[in-house]
Amino acid sequence: MKFLILPLAILLCYADDLAAIGKSKADELRALSYKSDGLIKLTASGFQKFVVDYPRPYTLVVFLTSKNPTKFKCQLCDEIGSMLDQVIYSYRGANADLPLNTPGSKSRAVFFAILEYNSENQPIFQKFKFASVPNLIVTSPKSIKDEGDRYSYYRDEVWEFSKDGDVHPQKLLDFINARSGRKIELKTSPFAAIISMGMFMLIFTTFAFVIYKIKSFLLIPYVWYAGGLTIYFICISGFVYDIIHGVPMVGTNGKGEAEFIHSGQRSQYGAEGFMMGFLMVIGGLGFVGLNILHKLEKPSHIRLVGGLCFLIVIFSFYKIIKVYQVKASWYGPGLYPPGHYIKGPLINDQGSSF
Known part of the structure; x- marks a missing residue:
């Protein structure tokens, strides 16, 4: 029995250290999320630290995309990015960057990050074996493993977008909700709502003006x-x-x-x-x-x-x-x-x- 006390003590200390490291990383992500309006910009070292290295007691949604208009023209990247902004706004409104502890359920804190395709990050994209961008990964504590020349990951936690796919903000939200354990409802920011209402009023006014001008023709x-x-x-x-x-x-x-x-x-x-x-x-x-x-x-x-x-x-x-x-x-x-x-x-x- 005496011989088991020391290994057990070492194990407990190691577990405490891991918990402290995990909490520190979560707090750092929370601070970065606050500074970047919910979407953290990852570098290659940041991806290694927050996505690959253990421990990671949180859910990190990573959007892999390209925003370099001079080298890569990716219209779909911009479209999915706009939809993701609405999802992030909905999650921030629900304080999803904090762990959720309720009787019978326990959900990790959820953060959002973006990884852009460039010379520094290119090896990361290659190790995922992605044929194109954009892609979305909902990473959990043990979902990504570095196997040297490639990353192993759960296929059902990755969405490889295509031009022929049917994507809208609610579908994107449902995908993330199902993998993060949250039940967040889709919300629209006041600014986006005002812009949408303004566009609707402009189109309606233009349509009404045209109808008024050609009413005799329509009769x-x-x-x-x-x-x-x-x-x-x-x-x-x-x-x-x-x-x-x-x-x-x-x-x-x-x-x-x-x-x-x-x-x-x-x-x-x-x-x-x-x-x-x-x-x-x-x-x-x-x-x-x-x-x-x-x-x-x-x-x-x-x-x-x-x-x-x-x-x-x-x-x-x-x-x-x-x-x-x-x-x-x-x-x-x-x-x-x-x-x-x-x-x-x-x-x-x-x-x-x-």
Whole structure:
């Protein structure tokens, strides 16, 4: 028993020293956070001290980015940075830089830092094996380990942003909340709220002024009719679908040739959608023209306009059917699909504009 007393005493002293070092680092981060409005700028040595070296009894959210406009142009870095500013403001308002001790839960103090890509910090980015910037790391006491040529870290604590990703301040806040153990609500600074309200009022005033100036023009029925046709064309051509799914205007077939009609019944190319929307619009206008022939007085005009409208209807329907036969080889003009086609309610066949 005597032999265990000395090692135990040494261990307790070492634990006390680690606790004191950890508290000192947390206090230093708190002071730096106060001086920098919540976002601490890290150097390579600071990253080693606060992110890599033990102990670190806190959560440090590190934003790895590039802010050098002469060498690197990173628009996404600025966008994510602005969103992060709102998250930091929300955390500062909740005093999240202090440890949270409540019955049944214990959350560490949360700090935010930024590490910019430059010659000094380049080895850090390389050891993370990041392909690009920006990236966000929510580090916990034992999440980052230096293995010499690389850092090992928990993948679910890292967000590698991409241009195609859907990012907004609330989503960023939820990501950090889930990993910091906090339940911070998103808040907007008074200055940002005033700027947003000012922009809204400016846009609204400009819109109202334009409407006032062209109100006589907007009272013309044909303007509303043309506007309705434009909206219908945009909807029927699948313009929104193209934006959401990043649809290319044209494709390429197996021979490397340009392909304008997609073979899938529930897929399309951008040019295909616009072409079909145009044919459906002019086909409908052909029917409208046939319906208003009685307003013409001269028989020659009636025959000319009527014949033209009839040809437009036939041409548009013929082209639409031909395109659909490319997408559905079984289809033949008629009222019913073949016997082997999908049975059941119409919703089973949803997704096909035709």
